[in-house]
Amino acid sequence: MEEKLLNLYHDTGIYQLEFGQAVMMCVGLLLVYLAIKKGFEPLLLLPIGIGAILVNIPGAGFMAAPVYDAAGHMVSPGGLQYYIYHGGIETGLFPLLIFMGVGAMTDFGPMLANPKTLLLGAAAQFGIFATVIGAVLLGAYGIMDFTLADAAAIGIIGGADGPTAIFVASRLAPDLLGAIAVAAYSYMALVPLIQPPIMKALTSNEERAIKMVQLRPVSKTEKIIFPIVVTLLAAAFLPSAAPLLGMFCFGNLMKESGVVDRLSDTAQNALINTVTIFLGLGVGSKLSSEAFLNIETLGILSLGLVAFSIGTATGVLMAKMLNKVSEHPINPLIGAAGVSAVPMAARVANKVGLEANKQNFLLMHAMGPNVAGVIGSAVAAGVMLSYVGG
């Protein structure tokens, strides 16, 4: 029995705990704190934080693989996060289902009323590719150990779109998935802090005060046909983006068609919530000390911030350019919403606009580039998957 007592002591977390695990549990606690106290994207960062704590408990086996004997019978079961990660994240199912639900919550109306704003959603993706260059330079000069696939996965943080980032990272750089997801959601939460200085630096007060003409009404039929058009264009030009764009448009079509409200409701609620819980726990399972506590994570966090900033800047600059050639005035602030981070970035554009002119309501105008940015980063993701994977 003394032996058993010793075994039990050897089983305790205190006895087994490695320093790295302790640090990662603190990182998990920090994410939980940021989620609850600071309101940093709590829907994802709370489950990710808890997932990080659980996976780093020594001996709890949350990431243990199941063991089968030769006849195929289970000898010892796997851990919860093992099943979640391999069942839903490695396969890509969870990000796609989240994207379907987000599609069912998206209104393309403002974008359809002013399709030119798609250009802003395109320009803001420059943050993604500039960051790729930054990452390959760090890799090429041996400062950090990044491959082209890693660089692409890091760049996608600049897409400011969680499911896209997780989908790309799970395919191109699964080891970096934890750091990339944490960076993506953290910076999305920080959009109200990151974007305004850049937006103000690149615009004059007069530009920020520009009022835009009211959006034309958009018919239900246009809204129904649009997601089908996007799906067909993805099929024609970029099949590697079709999983993301196809599921996004499927969700949107369920909503806009108005004939399957039952399904749309479930996609927007029970289904997306369930998947969000699992996605968070699964992403958290990649926050292990080996994968996270190294110089590369610092690189990812810095490059992610650069990506957001450049994307904001190029969005604003493209809007300034458009304003010069457009017949109706375009407020350059709405270009910043092109990074996506729906709907946070659009709200930031609205707020900064109101500061310059108290009668200037940009929210609806900024929703156009905002959802365009989602399409834009899904396209960028498709190019990366095709270029790096093919």
Place this chain on the structure above:
Amino acid sequence: MEEKLLNLYHDTGIYQLEFGQAVMMCVGLLLVYLAIKKGFEPLLLLPIGIGAILVNIPGAGFMAAPVYDAAGHMVSPGGLQYYIYHGGIETGLFPLLIFMGVGAMTDFGPMLANPKTLLLGAAAQFGIFATVIGAVLLGAYGIMDFTLADAAAIGIIGGADGPTAIFVASRLAPDLLGAIAVAAYSYMALVPLIQPPIMKALTSNEERAIKMVQLRPVSKTEKIIFPIVVTLLAAAFLPSAAPLLGMFCFGNLMKESGVVDRLSDTAQNALINTVTIFLGLGVGSKLSSEAFLNIETLGILSLGLVAFSIGTATGVLMAKMLNKVSEHPINPLIGAAGVSAVPMAARVANKVGLEANKQNFLLMHAMGPNVAGVIGSAVAAGVMLSYVGG
């Protein structure tokens, strides 16, 4: 880099698209159109249509199998529809869960008030078996390439019950699953067009004007015990029908027992909706050009129509016969509801009855044979699985 550009071009859908895929994408668009614009069973046909579009995008890999290395690590992940089809349709899980949810939405009250209407649900299944003969004749004379299993799966379209058709087809003729599911749901949507001419041709105006005596009240206890009786009879006489009937009755018992309203609510809402989305995408994955664009599909569509028509006719004829021997009058129109297609066929019976007699409300009387038809086709499915599979 020119090489990469060429790669990217070779990856585009335009470069890779085969003619068959283009046609199948049009079929998918047609299904979406019918679902949204014509209201053809949109809960299933919208996801099936989108599923057909997605699976036919060349290079998007929605149906790609995952690749593992020798050590069991994933080299490349599978596609969304691969996981859905193999996880939920090939295994039979999704149709069974849908059946459970439908059971939780079904009221056997009208049938319990008048159990003789079960005979109408039996007679209407003749459409199923007449169609089997049609299909084997086409197969026997070499006109089409149908085996007995194919013939059985095609016949079940006449059961006018989607989950039953998908369950049987997934077991007996997976290659025909797409065409069979599309035929089943399309004809169920067309019930208001297909049935009335047949109903009118086989009945006189006086027969259609027959008023039926009001149904007796049915006690809660009867409703609770009934699904258990059905399950036990299935266990005793036809175990191969027990998966379908058992889950149907389980759902119904959850509803009628009144003690597990939480579970019944979820079975009727979040769970059935989630499974419906997946079932649709999974069925759509079988709408490939090889499986669909051939003469057999034409046969399936024609035979399905025949099955519905014969089922309607034999239901009406059986009701005429019952009317002669019954002490209370029976309106022959309610026989047509025996094909199932709940609740559409019952509404059609009600409508045609109202045309003959403005005071003639048949809806409740037609609900009896309507739900009896569900049991009837599940029994027919069980016989087929036992006869063909065993």
Place this chain on the structure above:
Amino acid sequence: MEEKLLNLYHDTGIYQLEFGQAVMMCVGLLLVYLAIKKGFEPLLLLPIGIGAILVNIPGAGFMAAPVYDAAGHMVSPGGLQYYIYHGGIETGLFPLLIFMGVGAMTDFGPMLANPKTLLLGAAAQFGIFATVIGAVLLGAYGIMDFTLADAAAIGIIGGADGPTAIFVASRLAPDLLGAIAVAAYSYMALVPLIQPPIMKALTSNEERAIKMVQLRPVSKTEKIIFPIVVTLLAAAFLPSAAPLLGMFCFGNLMKESGVVDRLSDTAQNALINTVTIFLGLGVGSKLSSEAFLNIETLGILSLGLVAFSIGTATGVLMAKMLNKVSEHPINPLIGAAGVSAVPMAARVANKVGLEANKQNFLLMHAMGPNVAGVIGSAVAAGVMLSYVGG
């Protein structure tokens, strides 16, 4: 065709039914009766009962394993309960998800207001370990065929907590899972009959009439930090309890944090309900005649009752002891709530208290030991998994 008819007859349940299967179907019917008519934990016992009926239908194949050919293609699909059992119970996923949902429905407020009641939750777990001794004695003297693992799994019935019992049994004694789950939920339903005589035998009327001082208010911050503290203590001292406690606390944190109400709602409703349906069907699949119809089941049922009774008694005795040393009076009845069986045991304490003193409302005071009992039995489960498994 005569042959086919004979085949069909040989396929019937009547032809194939073995005596044991018939008995087990009656056991299933009994559980359904108890669930519906007597209100015995219907959320679990109704699905378990139906699951027991379905799995014992000869030839229906609810527990059939799928068959694959050498190339990995499915030759014949598995049964519904096969997939549920091996996918969700053998892996431990379902009990953990239920525990997460229960955590999201638990209020630790009363316990935080009076942390000493945690001692009551500890004392009541003596029922678990006394039962282990009973079971090993039965095993050691050859009366029943129990190993140490079996004894541990049987003891956990005394934890009065369904998911914990199922989780432990699935790991230590899968063959006994059916009987253990049935015993656990049945006795939880019988708490209002089992506990009061024991509570009255061990207390005087004056003791039962003791009024307790009103609980202090508990701040939101305390409620948020508490689940994190429990998780960290589990990590430090007993990682083998971390899956259960971690998911329980994760659910509770989702609720108390107030920032992820969407997720908390789904965890408490759609998700837990879906998993409950599946868990019930999966547990029912272990109610086969080989596993259930033997002398060991009698042992399990008797020992389970003993476990509950001893747990109730030690809870009450510990409360009497605490009452002697505490500055504020403690009503010994609330000790009985330490077995858990939330919230039934707390209500029983309240009811017995009201009988002794019509102004004595113990419900809130009993909720403290009640939820402490959940933590206590999860800790006990962790020790067992570590001691027996390691």
Place this chain on the structure above:
Amino acid sequence: MNELVSEGIGLMVLGMGFVFLFLIVLIFATSYMSTLVNKLFPEVAQPATPAKAPSASAAANTVDPQIIAAISAAIHQHRNR
């Protein structure tokens, strides 16, 4: 007549036979069950209500009509002010 056709006819005969057999047995079982239930527990009879359509939302109108009437009255009063 080749084997496929004869097997098809076999399936038809057996299939329709079984469907009728099963549902006729069910008629007797159901009728017997109903008789028994109404003899043993004659209490809670309720009129047959319209079956909810499988594809219909489960959201039922559970508001008491009298409350609706009262609110309507209140609205009416409100408008006539």
Place this chain on the structure above:
Amino acid sequence: MNELVSEGIGLMVLGMGFVFLFLIVLIFATSYMSTLVNKLFPEVAQPATPAKAPSASAAANTVDPQIIAAISAAIHQHRNR
């Protein structure tokens, strides 16, 4: 006494020991946490409310009692017309 029994006793001793150890540590940790929290953030205290039963539906009665009173009054007026 054979090995099975001695192992059972070992499990009992270790098990109860650990359960008490864990929960006693938890008592101290919780009390310390509560003291600390109430010292650092003395703001939002709320009375302990009845725990929702795990098996109960989550649907709470969220209608303001005054609205119910008002509607009752309206119904009453309506009936007395």
Place this chain on the structure above:
Amino acid sequence: MNELVSEGIGLMVLGMGFVFLFLIVLIFATSYMSTLVNKLFPEVAQPATPAKAPSASAAANTVDPQIIAAISAAIHQHRNR
């Protein structure tokens, strides 16, 4: 310049090129679609409404404001009794 950097630059050029190409094509496709739709089905135009936030709950306030007004009035009457 080593291969990794040149590949990165290739990815940037191709990537931004494709993003712009795709979204420009989408502008034309969308504009053409909108023109066509509004010519063929000129009926049901509706003003662009605020997009629901992806993270917002789907529960919308569906109560008729007049009913709210009526209930408020009833509450007011009730209080002043």
